[in-house]
Amino acid sequence: RHRMTSCHCITCSDEGTPMTVVRIDAERALALCESEDGARASVEIALVEPVADGDRLLVHAGTALVHL
Numbered sequence: 610r611h612r613m614t615s616c617h618c619i620t621c622s623d624e625g626t627p628m629t630v631v632r633i634d635a636e637r638a639l640a641l642c643e644s645e646d647g648a649r650a651s652v653e654i655a656l657v658e659p660v661a662d663g664d665r666l667l668v669h670a671g672t673a674l675v676h677l
Contacts, residue, residue, distance in 0.1 A: 625667040627677055628652065630660055642668060 628642035631649065638655040653672045654660045665677040 625669040625674060628666050628668045628673075630654075630662055630664045630666065633660060633662065640666075640673070642666065642673075 626644055628644050628650070630640045631643050632641040633654070634640065638653060638658070640652050640654045640660055641649060642652045643649050650668070650671065652666070652668050654666070657666060657673045657676055660666070660673070660676075666673040667675045667677055
C-alpha cells in the first residue's frame with residue numbers, strides 16, 4: 610500500500626491529484642471524479658467510503674486515499 614506525504618507518494622514519488630466526485634457506482638466501489646483542469650477519471654473509493662457526490666478526494670494511481 611502506498612503512503613502519501615505532502616501529496617507525494619513515498620514509494621514512487623508521484624503526486625496525488627485533488628479530485629471532485631461527480632457520480633458514484635457504489636456496487637463496484639468506483640466514482641467518476643473530475644480534476645481541477647476538467648479531466649475525468651474512474652477512481653476506486655473503497656479506502657475512503659462513505660463518499661458522496663461533490664466530495665473532494667486526494668487520488669493517486671486511480672485510488673482515492675483521503676478526503677480533502
